[in-house]
Amino acid sequence: MLSITQIKKGTLIVIDGAPFEIIDYAHSHVGRGGSVVQVKIRNLITGNVFDRNFKPSDKFKEAEIEKKKAIFIYAHKGEIVLQNPTNPKKRWSLEEKIVGDKLPYLKPKTEVELIEFENEIVNINLPVKIDYLVKEAPPSEKGNTAQGGSKRITLETGLQINTPFFISTGDIVRVNTETGQYVERISKGV
Numbered sequence: 001m002l003s004i005t006q007i008k009k010g011t012l013i014v015i016d017g018a019p020f021e022i023i024d025y026a027h028s029h030v031g032r033g034g035s036v037v038q039v040k041i042r043n044l045i046t047g048n049v050f051d052r053n054f055k056p057s058d059k060f061k062e063a064e065i066e067k068k069k070a071i072f073i074y075a076h077k078g079e080i081v082l083q084n085p086t087n088p089k090k091r092w093s094l095e096e097k098i099v100g101d102k103l104p105y106l107k108p109k110t111e112v113e114l115i116e117f118e119n120e121i122v123n124i125n126l127p128v129k130i131d132y133l134v135k136e137a138p139p140s141e142k143g144n145t146a147q148g149g150s151k152r153i154t155l156e157t158g159l160q161i162n163t164p165f166f167i168s169t170g171d172i173v174r175v176n177t178e179t180g181q182y183v184e185r186i187s188k189g190v
Helices: 096-105
Strands: 012-015 018-029 035-043 049-054 059-062 065-076 079-083 091-095 111-117 120-125 129-136 151-155 160-163 172-176 181-187
Touching (some): 079 096, 160 181
Antiparallel strands (some): 018 035, 065 079, 065 111, 111 120
């Protein structure tokens, strides 16, 4: 069991049977009141982030998480299929609900990290930035970039994002998978 003084940013703990990661940690002491530790925690199963306060008497079980590399192959009928990068015969099949809102960012041959808790895959981590082919982009009009602005495009996975006006169909763009925002154009389409 971990005491409140043993946890820090990045520590993995179990709260109510679910694994959480400490994202931020701050100790505060208010006048004559007792000290409190304010933490920001992320549920590793759902990805939700919470703010919680803990007292010095609180104890936590350390979460035993195993992380494995995997390569996304395809999604079909509510399931996604991944394979081991070193042994392509070893495959995992997961329900799409485990991946949740990360599904539109998955494209074939994307390397991901499987998060395993109590011998069960509970979530995946994506690379922070992934490059995508632009499938559809409305044409740009000359002079419409003077005020900045953006237009909505569709990527090869069906994901729609906002980009600057100069992005065209066939371009390769880099997207931040944590924020869902355009980062930069990698190459211009032909």
